[in-house]
Amino acid sequence: MAADREGGARRTPARAVAYAACGAVLLAGCASMPDSGDLRGVESTPRQDTQVRVFAMPPRDDAPPSEIVQGFLEALTSDDPSYSTARQYLTTRAAQNWEPERSTTVLADGPGTEADRSGGREESDDYSFTLTGTKVAAVDAQQSYAPASGGYHQTVHLTRDKKTEQWRIDALPQGVVMGKSDFQRNFMSVNKYYFASHTTSATSGQPMAVADPVYVRERVDAMTQMVRSLLNGPTSWLRPVVRSSFPTGTALKKGTTALTPDDQNKLTVPLNDKAARIGQSKCDEMAAQLLFTLQSLNPTVDEIALRAGGRQLCSLSEEKAAAVAARGSETHPDYLYFIDGHHQLVRMAGSVGGNAKADPVPGAFGDGTKPVRSVAVARDEHSAAGVSLDGKALYVASTVPSGSLGEPVLTSAGKTEDDRLTTPTWDAQGDLWVADRNTADPRLLLLQKGGGQPVEVLTPRLDGRINAVRVAADGVRIALVVDKDDKQSLLIGRIERSAGSGDQPAVSVQELRSATPELEQVTAVSWAGDSRLVVVGQESGGVEQVQYVQCDGSIPESGTLPGLTEVTSIAASEDSEAPLFATSKEGLLWLPGGSGWRTLKETASAAFYPG
Incomplete structure (x- = not known):
């Protein structure tokens, strides 16, 4: 599916190349079609050069029902703007009532077809087929993508016109259906902005x-x-x-x-x-x-x-x-931050090379005053929030020299280190987010401007315990790694705010949805664009992988990245020009564009950009 088109990930639109006749490069409508009998299914077209335009072929005279259905399904995968060729396979009334823009159902493979023997015979004047497949996604009338699962079964009915004696489809499901590879060739993901x-x-x-x-x-x-x-x-x-x-x-x-x-x-x-x-x-x-x-x-x-x-x-x-509105992907971080082998906060210049040198961050987290196991640096890079080595206490400190460290802004009563505070995260409004994993009282908390009385964030329908929290730069979306039944899933929620009691707002996370339905173990995540994240995880029985995902659960074209093992953190920025970093048992790693991971000389337990 189309890559997130932000910064370096953008690509210019392909110049269409039209092919007027059926040849080696023509994909849809040019396959050989059976004269009679069952159809074996419309195989998804292999991924092709996006410059190739694909045209559908209209029905030929005296085509049998099986060929009409086959031709119609292939016409759905063409570049016909209004599906006018596909409508030629329908009766006049069906063509008028059919709404292809209502939805797109994406199947793992092209739709299979099974002749319905009870629906008639080709010697009679009606016939029907059942379209079958395994659903992987759906795009609704608003063009919004959502992962899907389960079987697909829809009936297509045909009738023979009494005047022309031509078979045509007179009843069919609304919307269009196609295989995953055809969807990838026909559709692309684009951000619209509000x-x-x-x-x-x-x-x-x-x-x-x-x-x-x-x-x-x-x-x-x-x-x-x-x-x-x-x-x-x-x-x-x-x-x-x-x-x-x-x-x-x-x-x-x-x-x-x-x-x-x-x-x-x-x-x-x-x-x-x-x-x-x-x-x-x-x-x-x-x-x-x-x-x-x-x-x-x-x-x-x-x-x-x-x-x-x-x-x-x-x-x-x-x-x-740039003077009208702020956008996360246009914010360029000054530094990459990480926690070194002494549990101190250090940083390197944003334009990192293989010989980059790390320096301690000014203030209590970098001078050894307060060793930390996790840190988040505010997006303005003027302050940071750190969790103590035992996970009990959350501190906020300035990143200027001689910055003092006060009392913790939050403490956890969890009995073990794994039952205490997660790594914190900052939004662009300057608010600080963290989850307390205390099994007796698990909570997602918000500290306005990094302090004050914590606001408990409501999480209706959250099923499981929060393992990690990452707030998007826009402040309206949040990524949660949720642990349930020894599985860790990445969920994206919508942050809703309203007036609460006193000075505290009422904040909730609504309509959580999975961004990685195929992964059973998500171990690290970071926002990597205005609508994209980079995720480390593995499928059931699979190996650990690093990949980009869209916040709607789709996978960009260039989603898979070079693999790593035993990753402890992943560092990406909404600014796609900022390089990607990770930490693992090998230390701090850097991913230059177009090559594999490279190990830097620094020792690090966690790496991150501001936010």
Whole structure:
């Protein structure tokens, strides 16, 4: 599936190459089809060069029911913008009622087909087949991806037209169905952007941009698809915690077909009159949403102009967008941090090379005053939170010379080290998060600005005990490694905030969903982009692996990374240009681009970037 398109992970859209006839490179609609009998299933097309355009073939005269079903299923995997060829396999009424955009069901392999003997014979005027397979994912009408499991069984019914005597499908399930490899070839993951409803950047006070990943058809005018998707609003899962600056009802101007940047990489977006009366600041936010979204698709777009009511409303360049909203992937960490062999906090410059040298971090965590087993550095890199060696106490200290260390801001009453505090984590608002694993009173806690009375975060429907916590830079999503029945799963939750009692807010984590359904043991995790994480884990009976995953549970194209063994931590940044680090029994390791892991001379028990 498409890679997270942030920073160095971006790729430019493929230039489509059209093939007019069925040949070696044509994939869909060109397979040989049986004349009669059962179908063996539509095999998923192997992964192909994304520059190849795939066209469907219409039904031939006097094709039997088996060939009609086969041709229809193959047409679903083509690059036909409106599925017009696929509709030729349907009766007139079925073609009018069929809604392919309602959903996409992804199967492990292409859909199998079984002739329904009770549904008739080819000698009669009706026939039916059952489509079968194993579900791996589903994309809904909002283009939102979700892992799926279980069997797939849907019926396709055919009838023979009394006038033409041609077989056509007259009853079929809504949406489309295809195998995993065809889905990977046809669809790509792209982020659209909204703003966090209740969080702002602690350093700038700007609204925080939040990525909302969706899947769009890669070679079917993806740019216009993304603009329409953005204007339609956030996906249901994210909607409770984000806002859009576009006025309700805003859409592309009637008659707009395809959007294309000019030769200066500027895209002009014509909107309907719902947007005609907006002010300058609101217009800048709208343009920023569009710019962030379209750069996720095509990083060469560097300016957005909005038009409505017959005039230009505003124009926003990439440079000016940085003054409108904050985005995690645009924040460049100054240092990589790690805990050395003396349990002290040290750091190396962000532009790390094989000969990089580590220096102690100023303050109590780096000068030996307070040995620590885990630390999190605030995103502004001015303070840090550390957990004592026994896991009982959480301290917050400045990272400036001579910074004093006060009393712990939190203590755990857990009986063993494994039943006490997890590694803490900071969000962009400057709040500190940590889980207390005390078996008698397990809790997820929030300390506003790193101190004060801890706020207990409600976690309805959490099934298991939290092993690790990582908050996204946007402050509205949280990654939890949850331990249950000796299995450790990675779950992504939505952070909801509301007014509480006194000065304390009411905070909860809602609608937890799995980001790694195939992994049984997740041992380390870090956010690695606006909607992407890097995870260390293993499948049942498998070996430990390092891979990227999207927060919706999908796997990017370049998801698998070189393997490691006995990994204790993984360090990634939302800024994709920052190098990847890990710690294992071999010490501190570095992953330069396009090569394997390299061991650095430093001894480290945990490595991490700010956050």
